[in-house]
Structures are given as structure tokens and as C-alpha cells.
Amino acid sequence: MKADLSPRMRTALYGLMCVLLIPFVFPTWWMVTSSIKPISDIFAFPPQLIPQSYDWTTYSKVFELQPFVRQYWNSAYIAALVTVGTMIVSSMAGYAFARIKFPYANTIFMIVLLGLLIPSEVTIVPLFQMFLKAGMVNTHWPLILVPIFGAPSVFATFVMRQFFVTLPAELEDAARVDGLGRFKIFRKIALPLARPALASVAIFTFLHSWNLFLEPIVFLSSAEMFTLPQALTQYTDAYGGPMWNIQLAAATLTALPVLIVFVIAQKHFVEGLAHTGLKG
Amino acid sequence: MAKVNLSDIRKSYGAVKTIHGVDLDIRDGEFVVLVGPSGCGKSTLLRMIAGLETITDGTLKIGDRKVNDLDPKDRDIAMVFQSYALYPHMTVATNMGFSLEHRGGSKAEITERVNWAAGILGLTNLLDRYPRQLSGGQRQRVAMGRAIVRNPQVFLFDEPLSNLDAKLRVVMRGEIKALHHKLKTTTIYVTHDQVEAMTMADRIVVLNGGRVEQIGAPLDLYDRPVNRFVAGFIGSPSMNFLTGTITQRGFQTSGVVLPLATSTNTIVGQAAVYGIRPEHFRLNDHPGLASVPAEIMLIEPMGSETQVTMRLGDVQVIGVFRERINGAPGDVMHVLPEIGAVHLFSEDGTTRLN
Numbered sequence: 326m327k328a329d330l331s332p333r334m335r336t337a338l339y340g341l342m343c344v345l346l347i348p349f350v351f352p353t354w355w356m357v358t359s360s361i362k363p364i365s366d367i368f369a370f371p372p373q374l375i376p377q378s379y380d381w382t383t384y385s386k387v388f389e390l391q392p393f394v395r396q397y398w399n400s401a402y403i404a405a406l407v408t409v410g411t412m413i414v415s416s417m418a419g420y421a422f423a424r425i426k427f428p429y430a431n432t433i434f435m436i437v438l439l440g441l442l443i444p445s446e447v448t449i450v451p452l453f454q455m456f457l458k459a460g461m462v463n464t465h466w467p468l469i470l471v472p473i474f475g476a477p478s479v480f481a482t483f484v485m486r487q488f489f490v491t492l493p494a495e496l497e498d499a500a501r502v503d504g505l506g507r508f509k510i511f512r513k514i515a516l517p518l519a520r521p522a523l524a525s526v527a528i529f530t531f532l533h534s535w536n537l538f539l540e541p542i543v544f545l546s547s548a549e550m551f552t553l554p555q556a557l558t559q560y561t562d563a564y565g566g567p568m569w570n571i572q573l574a575a576a577t578l579t580a581l582p583v584l585i586v587f588v589i590a591q592k593h594f595v596e597g598l599a600h601t602g603l604k605g
Numbered sequence: 606m607a608k609v610n611l612s613d614i615r616k617s618y619g620a621v622k623t624i625h626g627v628d629l630d631i632r633d634g635e636f637v638v639l640v641g642p643s644g645c646g647k648s649t650l651l652r653m654i655a656g657l658e659t660i661t662d663g664t665l666k667i668g669d670r671k672v673n674d675l676d677p678k679d680r681d682i683a684m685v686f687q688s689y690a691l692y693p694h695m696t697v698a699t700n701m702g703f704s705l706e707h708r709g710g711s712k713a714e715i716t717e718r719v720n721w722a723a724g725i726l727g728l729t730n731l732l733d734r735y736p737r738q739l740s741g742g743q744r745q746r747v748a749m750g751r752a753i754v755r756n757p758q759v760f761l762f763d764e765p766l767s768n769l770d771a772k773l774r775v776v777m778r779g780e781i782k783a784l785h786h787k788l789k790t791t792t793i794y795v796t797h798d799q800v801e802a803m804t805m806a807d808r809i810v811v812l813n814g815g816r817v818e819q820i821g822a823p824l825d826l827y828d829r830p831v832n833r834f835v836a837g838f839i840g841s842p843s844m845n846f847l848t849g850t851i852t853q854r855g856f857q858t859s860g861v862v863l864p865l866a867t868s869t870n871t872i873v874g875q876a877a878v879y880g881i882r883p884e885h886f887r888l889n890d891h892p893g894l895a896s897v898p899a900e901i902m903l904i905e906p907m908g909s910e911t912q913v914t915m916r917l918g919d920v921q922v923i924g925v926f927r928e929r930i931n932g933a934p935g936d937v938m939h940v941l942p943e944i945g946a947v948h949l950f951s952e953d954g955t956t957r958l959n
Contacts (some may be wrong), residue, residue, distance in 0.1 A: 493690065495686045495690040498655075498657050498686065499690035502655060503678070539815060
């Protein structure tokens, strides 16, 4: 493709991409630079794209005002559990829907898919009542169980199913002749080959859990239990107004692992987008 | 090694019947080829023997065991697939040793068997490669290696050469045959290519529409096909068929009379199909009573032989001659069908008359 472009076309294309870059890069730039500006400089006019003076104490205040390390850990371990759990559930469910013939398989799959169409705001109240009865409010269980067995996992199941459908049936026939049963075929043949699809499921699930906002504010009430997106809202002054520079410093720290993961796994990330046929 | 016995084997998917009762006795160490056009049920039959498809009715025995309800792994068979079905994430050595590993073989034993198979198939240098790093022929050999490593009672091949180019196909054909000669394992081989069937088989089973049309040694099928389907399927270019009536003078077809052996006098007056293979026409420079005028339509010199598309009366036929023929489309030459090589079939093609 690249070789086909004339120099003029290429310049135009790069120009266009630079313009498109602005709405993506600017907010990140603003977040990072504002986190080290004194609060008075944030709303200075004309806006300072490059900070004139630096205030690094914002970062230490992030940790003073909230149990931020604890909250970081909460987000991290919840996201890790959800990611691993979703990978297990979605790969097995996806494999079953793709490969095992059982009565009404397609109908059941359609019903499961319907779960994707229901916004989480609709189900949050009944879910809250359910977890309240189970004594799980203000614990992390709802944030772990709902994504693994709920709508986010349905999306992952869909991605895995689409992958397993394309896996050549002869590979499984060969494995059966070689002496493998259904579960071993899944574990030894299908799963290792599904690595690209699993990687995209892992990335999307991790991001989804890391960024989850509605569920934590519904289910959690003590600062010790908070996850990061929820903790960000807590950097307020005595009047409830946001402390912008500290909040943006916390936001920067929150976004950091995601940015690092993205840079490292960029290839998988793009492949993941291609796999799902959807935008993130 | 074992004999394989199929007795009234049937397969249906719901109301749709695909295999209509196949009886077949495969001897210990025999190389049997199942051949037929697409959709004739040959692959289904092979997969039923492998245990990958259930058997609706009938009895399947491998050795003296009835195996109808056994899992593929308990049937002591090995199968080579059309797409080779090598595990992409495993090396050649792991691919070949995979089944032994799952049957609880010791590491030393697996290595020994894999090295033995790799030695036979010339794969010793490739054991650490992945399937994607191999050529088509090499993949094919690995697939065979995976099959022989276990020393099964029966080898099953499902169109193993159809993904290779023509030249490599001929080479691999020879290798499979040589392998069979060396190991003498009972082999069932499915193909749609009648040349493969002719060159490799001890016996050929011709299938059509889920039924066995004929079972026999390759040359028996070639020389004495029992019906028009087998006659047309075996041989390339395929047999010429002319419809007409048996008369005292010979076979009366549109515009010409073709010679017949006197033994057919008993069925004079019967409508029939006259079959003659392309190589059973002779050139006859002295037009006489027995020879037939043929208008040349196309001459295709092959070097060793010449293929001529010509018109006998109103019917277009193909002749293959050892001679080089100088002629042009439109010219008339005289040909003589070999009386002894004529096949007569009933008008509907289902039975042989001579």
C-alpha cells in the first residue's frame, strides 16, 4: 500500500493524520502538564501549553489526601482477577458455542448476545438489591463477579466464539484420532491457537475493568475500598470544588499503566480491534 | 496390522441417507483405494471407519473387534488428512510424538519412535521446525510420520495429495506406495483421482451415490467394468460411449456400423451402449468392410502418442494412437475398434452385456 502512494498523497495523508492527532493528544498533554502547574496557572489566559512554573508537590498530595496506594491496589487486583476470570469463562463458553453441537445452541447464543444490548444502568438497581441481600455491598465481589459472568464477558465470549469458528475442524479430528478427549482438545489444541483472540479479550477486559466507574460508586462506600476512577472524584476542597492540579496528577497516575500496556501491546491492541470488528 | 470388515454399513443424517449399505472385506496388509466423484460418500465412509462419524447401521470390525461404538483413539487407527492437520503451535517432533505422549509413552520411547519415523521419511533435519516453515511436500511427510509413529493397525488417508502440485503428487504417490511396501500396514486410501487409485491400489472400490459400484484389482476394473459408470470413471481419457442397437452386421449406431464379436449374436436386436477406450482404436489405411470412416476434428500430438478427437457418424469420440498422424480437421481417416476390447452395456448402463 505504502509503495503505491505518490509523495504528494503521502504528505497530504500525514497532514491529515496530524490534524486528527490533536483531539487525541491534546487532552493527555493538558492532563500531564496541568498536574505539575500551580492551580492558578491552569486557568490562566492565554492558556499555557508549556508550564511556566512547576509544582511537584501535587503528586505527594495525591497520596496524602486519599489512601491512593490502597486504591491503586484495589483497581489492579480487581482488574487482574476480572481479566483472568473473563478469559477462562469466555474461552470455554466461546468454544462450546463454536464447536459443541447441543440442542438450541444458536438460540441460546442469541439470547446470551441479547445481554449485550441491555445498558448496565438498567440492571444496576436489581443487581444492587441482589448483592445487598448477599451481604456483598461495600465489598469488591460485585466488581469482580458481574464483569466475569455478565455483559462484558458476553462480548468476550462473542470474540472467542468467532475465533473458534474459524479454527479448521480437521485439527480437532486429528486430535481425536491422536487420543484426546473434548477438554484436552480445547486445552492443548484450540486454546494455544487462540492466543491472538485471547490477548485482545485480555486487553479489552482489563481496560474495561480499570475504567469502570458506575458500578464502584454504586457498590462501594468507604475510601479504603474505592477503585481509581472513583477515587479521582474525591480530590475536592472543603467546599466540594475540585482541586484540579491534584486531581489531574492522580488522573495521570491512573492513566499511566494503561498507556504503558498500550505502548507494549500496541500490535495486539490493533489486532484485537481487527478481531472484534468494532472500535474500542 | 489387521483386516477390516464392513458389513452393510449405512449412514443417514436425519432423513437423508448418504451411505446405502456398504459391504467390504479388506485383507490384512492390503492397500485399498476408495474412489468416486465428489459427494459419493467416500470420505464419509472413511471417517466412519476412523470413528469421526457415527455409524447409523451395520457392523464395522477392525481385526476381530467390533468397533462401531469405540472412540477413534480406541480403534488403533491413524489418519492422514487432506489439509495435513498438523498442529501449528508444535514442532515437527512434537507433532509426531503427540499421540504417543497422550498414550503415556515414556520420553525415551517417544524420541526413539519419532527418530525412527523421521529416518524413514527423511525428516531428521526438520524435527525442530514448525509446520509453517515447511513446504507442502514436507508437511505431507510429517502428516505421514505422525501416522506411522504409533504403528497402528490401519492407516487411513483422506485425499492426502490433493493439496500438492502435479509433480509433487507423483513423487508422494511413490513414497506412500513405498512406505506401504515397507510397513505392510493395512491401508484405506480415499481419492477422487482415478490415476492415483489405479497406480496405488491392490484393490479399488468405486463408489457412486453412497453405493459400491464395483470392487476389484485396478486392471480388472479397467478391463472388465461391470457397468457404464465404472467404465467411464476409470481410465483417462475416459471411455467412449455410443448408443445404438446390436445387429447381425455389428453395432448399429447413428450413421455407422461398428464391429462386434460373434458371441453377441445371441442378443441381436437389443438396444445397448457400445463402449470403447480411446487406445483401442487402430488406424486402418485400407478401408474395408470392418473399418469405420472418422472425420478428424482435433489432433493433439503428445509425443509418445497422438490424441485425436474425431466424429464417428454423428458421435464425437476420442482416439489415442501410438502413430503420429498427419492430418487436418475435416480430413477423414479410417479407424478400426479392437473387437476384443469392446464393452457392451445395457441401454440404462447398469449391467454389462458381454
